[in-house]
Amino acid sequence: MNLKSVSECEDRRIQKFINFKLPNYFKKIGWAGFILSFIILFSTKLLDGDFSVMVEILKRLLLVFLLIVVMSKEKEEDEMIKSIRAQAFSFAFVGAVAYTLLQPFVNLTVSLIAKTEKAIFKDLGDFQILWFMMIVYLVVFMKLKKRA
């Protein structure tokens, strides 16, 4: 196998990975799982007891179900949907980077103005960033799709 064919093979693999989408029915599974996990997560706040391990698992489940929704095909997946998807992904990516960089400063400023005791500079957690990115993606995607 020469260098050119190795490179072509890699290109094909990358392309296959980029174009990978779950079938449309996964969208319903994703939303159902997301809502269920959200309700359970919310219930843990209302109940007494130590649910810290459960909360961590539920948070990850929320992200997994959101990812399933994001990765699912539309009923009619054509080139316009692909274009809208690319726009939404790029918006969500830039938005998440800006959010990650700026939000800690916003939090610190608000804490200083409100004069709370714990006015410290703290970076955002992975859950917060991933959650923000996927929610922004879904909102922008739906908005662009509706406008098209």
Added chain:
Amino acid sequence: MKNTLKVERAINSLTQEQLAKKIGVSRQTINSIETNRYVPSTLLALKLSKIFNKPVNDFFTLEEGE
């Protein structure tokens, strides 16, 4: 870029749904192209050209300054 897709569709007595099926896209995509909200790919433009039996330039034209 403007287009006369709606006119061409009327000449060929095709609904948006029928045209969409012929070229393998959604009705929403045809509507977006007709209202200049979406610029189709070369592949889609060539498919339309085949359906209308006309060159792409006949129904897609550049606007001034483009």
